[in-house]
Amino acid sequence: MNKIKVLVVDDSAVMRKTLTDILNGSSKIEVVGTALDPYIAVNKIKQLNPDVLTLDIEMPRMDGLTFLRKLMLANPMPVIMVSAFTDKGALQTIQALEYGAVDFILKPRSDDSAEWDRFASELREKVITAASIQSDRFTARSREKAIEVEEKFSADVILPKTVSKVRTTHSDVIIALGASTGGTEVIAKILGSLHENVPAIAIVQHMPEKFTEAFANRVNNNSKLYVKEAQNGDRLYRGTALIAPGNRHMLVRSDASGYYVEINDGPPVNRHKPSVDVLFRSVAQNVSKSVGILCTGMGADGAEGLGEILQAGGMTIAQDEVSSVVFGMPREAIKRGAAQKVMNIEQMIAYINSL
Template sequence: MDRVRVLVVDDSALVRKLMSTMLACDPDIEVVGTAADPLIARDKIKQLNPDVLTLDVEMPRMDGLTFLENLMRLRPMPVVMVSSLTTQGAEVTLRALELGAVDFLAKPSSDLASSFGEHALEICAKVKQAAQARPRARTTVRKLDVAPRLSADAVLPRAQTAGTRGGSPIIAIGASTGGTEAVRVVLEAMPPDAPPILVTQHIPAAFSGPFAARMDRCSAMRVCEAQDGQPIQSGHAYIAPGSHHLLVMWDGAKYVCRLHDGPPVNRHRPSVDVLFRSLAASAGAATIATLLTGMGDDGARGLLELRQAGAATLVQDEPSSVVWGMPGAAWKLDAAGEMQSIEHMAARLLALARHPHTGAGGA
């Protein structure tokens, strides 16, 4: 297979060097060039024809968002934003994802001695996945130490499916790469009295609060970052904090959100598998669950557990996904009763909430 050709764009010489060094850890990646600002990058894109661009935001002569908007209009290509993990960085990064960036990663610091392998592994994985993505604009190799991959058993043992607690429907959404925009499309189409929606989106802790606030501004529902013990109510959507797993539990009278700071599952915290497993145990067939665009396979086994518990299950289709990893893995497991484009997902979720046994069938 041909190596993924990457152009690194950042005004900091140190960051360009760090990024190039980390990307060089993977024999399937080639850094074909670097650029200190967007105007130099524009010329190098023409000369070098890279597969993926890593792009900083604050740069001289033209900021990264302006460059990204022009690039996605004139020459769409996979772009991974390099962002600071701050509230301001979150707002800018979420805007970049709206404009068509595939994914984002934390800006590397000069103090990487203890975590170089972990950062390099993440950056290389995101760049390789970005190379396979379909951008959707609006209109010597170092050995890396890899932590063991845990399943949802590390947080919540699989239990017998409980009753449906009166049958009140709950909608659950899992997403990763490309998911911030996919979730927006779904929430924008929801009416103010929609069934409660639980969302696990792979996102850093500093980003989940601003993401929830952004979704609240664009949806008729009330959208918030979930809190431990918070009652789950119709007309509300709950976003998993970037630092905790989100679970749904029955407290004897109502469903509530529970936050769990257990280990990463499938290398993610929050994990979609954890949310889906908790719903299989607490809500069972009253759940309507969907797995949207994302890298990897987190959520696939959890969606299968939900289907086996009688829940209605769906996945986003490949043409409308930025990366058809998670939904594709679930589809291959026969975890989903049907496939839908992101444009039709909200209407289908609502229809299934009203008539849960008319499609996307349980096992």
């Protein structure tokens, strides 16, 4: 079996060596080269033909985002962003996912050995998953995003519209949506294509804290819905989409006035926090009319919960393989008989708009 060939691009010599040692610690991976900036990386890509690229964002001469856009136009390939745990790093990472990066990983914030062990395990897993992604799964969207070299702003950045998107009509139907690897693009496309009065949507996207807020704000700017990172007690009104905050679980609860979300700081479930299974189970237990949608992602988080929504009388949908970046979570749900329907993204949009 051929090893996965990786090129590490980072301006820090220490980080290049660290990433190389971590990845070479897997029998399935070989770091075939390193580069300290994008200009060197271009030549290394031509020489070495790597299967996966790890890419730092902050680099001299050309930043990682600019390089990523150029790369996706010239030579689309699986790229994993290596990101800093900062507000700026969060926004840049969300942009990188839009430009075609398949995933990202956060640099450890301390010298704690347990944190570095988790980082090493997660990085190897993400590289192996990225290498398995067929090029046509990300090439089209990568090229489409990369062509937009300069970000387009509206007058909203100077003078926001006075019309508020905040909703007040209670939602009788609750849509619960879960995703992981590849999910940010799916969620952005779905929420950007819905009319303003669809049922409330509760969303879990596997993502760290800070990153979920940046993601929610970015999606909100391109959606007719009111999209925000959820806070404890937020109401689920029609035309609203609440995204679970990173490093917190989100549950749907009900009272005499309707539905709201509870933010929970319990332990990780299925190694994830937030967990899709936690959201789905709460919907199965507390919502009388529900729709569960499980989208792209590796692993099995959400498969069990989707089955619980089905058993409780809700509609359940899994994303199809062709439109999934990683077909792990939807496949597991389908295998368990938890999905009543299998849909692509356009079919999901049409279905939600019909509710």
